[in-house]
Amino acid sequence: MANPVSYRVETRTRASGRAAIAAAALVVLAIGLPAFAGRSLLQDMFVILSMLTLAQCWNLLAGYAGLVSVGQQAFVGIGAYAMFAGVIFWGWDPVPAILLGGVAAAVLAIPTAFFAFRLAGAYFAIGTWVIAEVVRLSVAQWKSLGGGTGTSLPREATSDMMFVEPIASLFGLRDAAARDVLAYWLALALALGTIAGVYALLRSRQGLALAAVRDNRVAARAVGVDAQRMNWVVFVAAAAITGICGGLIYMQTARISPDAAFAVLDWTGYVIFIVVIGGIGTIEGPILGVIVFFALQRLLADYGSWYLLILGVIGIAVMLFAPRGLWGLIHDRTGIDLFPIRRRLIIKK
Amino acid sequence: MPILALRKVSKSFGALTVADAISFEVPQGQALGIIGPNGAGKSTLFNLITGNIAPDSGTVVLDGTDVTRLSPMQRCRMGVGRSFQIPQPFGKLTVFENLLVAGAFGQGKTEAEVTDSAAAILEQTGLLPKANRPAGGLSLLDRKRLELARAMATNPRLLLLDEIAGGLTDAECNSLVETIRGLHAAGTTIIWIEHVLHALNAVVERLLVLHFGRVIGIGAPAEIMTSREVQEIYLGVEI
Structure with a gap:
């Protein structure tokens, strides 16, 4: 007898369809931005987009895999230094050298995970921080890359950088401004690629496994999920992207020092703030969070240490009163999912 | 070949022995019930079979393969499914x-x-x-x-159920029994820990009694339930 009932699975929502159209329009606008935006706006956008990439990586770790790392600055720093090493030692062009940053960070992530995965919860957090400090102190001994005081990218490397010439002639810009356009486009591509990659992962079979491990590790193992392997994959992938982002950030500044490249406040502290106020465990959260963070930074730029105090107070308030962040509040009120991952079972009669 | 065999499996937590040289076999397709007082080591026995707990000594054999050192994930993929006593x-x-x-x-x-x-x-x-x-x-x-x-x-080919009938109404319990019978009829081997004896006896062909980590009886349910030792220890009857 034929079964009159059949099933299908749906993840799309009406809001997500509209969001996809709006997002496509925004992406087109973002790509065309250098045609009509000034240098300072592009530089601001560079900061926003690179922080967004770091936030998406940290959110993948903490929000989906339950790996609360306080040592992501290790991967920003090693990525940046690997990029510098590629340029200074081997004469690479800085643009492809950014990818070297990703490779270096992924390689560093392997021993880091080996040790840190033996620790759980708060111990894992502290362990990653300690490892990041060890890496910072080691890199500071690297005399040919400037030791503790750091170094700059050679002038000829920045002036002959790939793509700068065509961009300069396309927009009729000087080289320095064209480098900002290039950095902006690379940051845009990295941020969009990271969001697309995270979303694709969460929608995949592996994403389901990741959520199961996050919710209940023992039960996940009991239904055949390799919890440890999921953690490895996520940790190394997040490190690689963080390393690429580090390389990109320091390509733009063209000057590096261990204290800046391995700064826990800049590359992990602010990133945690962004994810927590935006909404941990969602893709929308970090996007919202980075906008709020940047606005606060601008608003409070003149107040020195008050700035950090106020960030801290806001962070604590959000954790206490809206633990799922601003996006959590919006989602609860409206039910909107811009990046839906829920597999809904639909019964067709 | 039995689907599952335990050979002298022992486990202690400090001075407390929760599994004391446990040996038994479960033939393919059988439904085995496990009973015993609280703290007898029933859930520990499940954890030893699924790999959540490693034994101090002895071996767990699945389909003729020694799986004593395999993880729960690997054993699941070999066909071991389980429910948890406290839902997870x-x-x-x-x-x-x-x-x-x-x-x-x-x-x-x-x-x-x-x-x-x-x-x-x-x-x-x-x-x-x-x-x-x-x-x-x-x-x-x-x-x-x-x-x-x-x-x-x-x-799963081997399904381990840990007290899933507790707290159900009679109607719910009956529908649960029907579901489990259906699985059993389809050829799934079942090991079921349960205090609700009438539900258990509606399904299982064999009963195992556990007391202080030791197997004190294994056999046909009618035989086990009337045996003197089981009545003394498990049901607390003075004879």
């Missing part, structure tokens, strides 16, 4: 997604390949109306149903 749902996933992940990873298939069977199991266990709700918000009863449903979704 994936709380933020929906009920359907709970089954989807179990089906996809327990059987090594894609989500699309296990969608229909997951939906069928939801229907069979009465969870279909709640398919799209987060599992964390379920009532205790529904969580117990989900434990069974999720274990079924891995399509």
Whole structure:
């Protein structure tokens, strides 16, 4: 007898369809931005987009895999230094050298995970921080890359950088401004690629496994999920992207020092703030969070240490009163999912 | 060849022996019930079979393969499914997604390949109306149903059930018994820990009695329930 009932699975929502159209329009606008935006706006956008990439990586770790790392600055720093090493030692062009940053960070992530995965919860957090400090102190001994005081990218490397010439002639810009356009486009591509990659992962079979491990590790193992392997994959992938982002950030500044490249406040502290106020465990959260963070930074730029105090107070308030962040509040009120991952079972009669 | 064999499996937590040289075999397709007082080591026995706890000595053999050193994940993929005595749902996933992940990873298939069977199991266990709700918000009863449903979704050849009938009404218990009988009839080997004896006796062909980590009896239910030693120890009857 034929079964009159059949099933299908749906993840799309009406809001997500509209969001996809709006997002496509925004992406087109973002790509065309250098045609009509000034240098300072592009530089601001560079900061926003690179922080967004770091936030998406940290959110993948903490929000989906339950790996609360306080040592992501290790991967920003090693990525940046690997990029510098590629340029200074081997004469690479800085643009492809950014990818070297990703490779270096992924390689560093392997021993880091080996040790840190033996620790759980708060111990894992502290362990990653300690490892990041060890890496910072080691890199500071690297005399040919400037030791503790750091170094700059050679002038000829920045002036002959790939793509700068065509961009300069396309927009009729000087080289320095064209480098900002290039950095902006690379940051845009990295941020969009990271969001697309995270979303694709969460929608995949592996994403389901990741959520199961996050919710209940023992039960996940009991239904055949390799919890440890999921953690490895996520940790190394997040490190690689963080390393690429580090390389990109320091390509733009063209000057590096261990204290800046391995700064826990800049590359992990602010990133945690962004994810927590935006909404941990969602893709929308970090996007919202980075906008709020940047606005606060601008608003409070003149107040020195008050700035950090106020960030801290806001962070604590959000954790206490809206633990799922601003996006959590919006989602609860409206039910909107811009990046839906829920597999809904639909019964067709 | 038996589907499962334990050979002199022992485990102690400090001075407390929770498994004392346990040996028994379960033939393919049998339904075995496990009874014993609280603290007898029943759930520990399950954890030794699934790999959540490593024994101090002895071996666990699945289909003739020594699996003593394999992880729960590997044993699941070899066909061992289990429910937990205290329900362990994936709380933020929906009920359907709970089954989807179990089906996809327990059987090594894609989500699309296990969608229909997951939906069928939801229907069979009465969870279909709640398919799209987060599992964390379920009532205790529904969580117990989900434990069974999720274990079924891995399509186990050996299914371990840990006290899933407790707290059910008679009607609910009967429907649960029907579901388990159906699985048994389809050829699934079942080991079931249960205090609700009438539910257990409606399904199992053999009973094992555990007391202080020792097997004190194994055999036909009628024989076991009337044996002097079991009555003395398990039912607390003075003879």
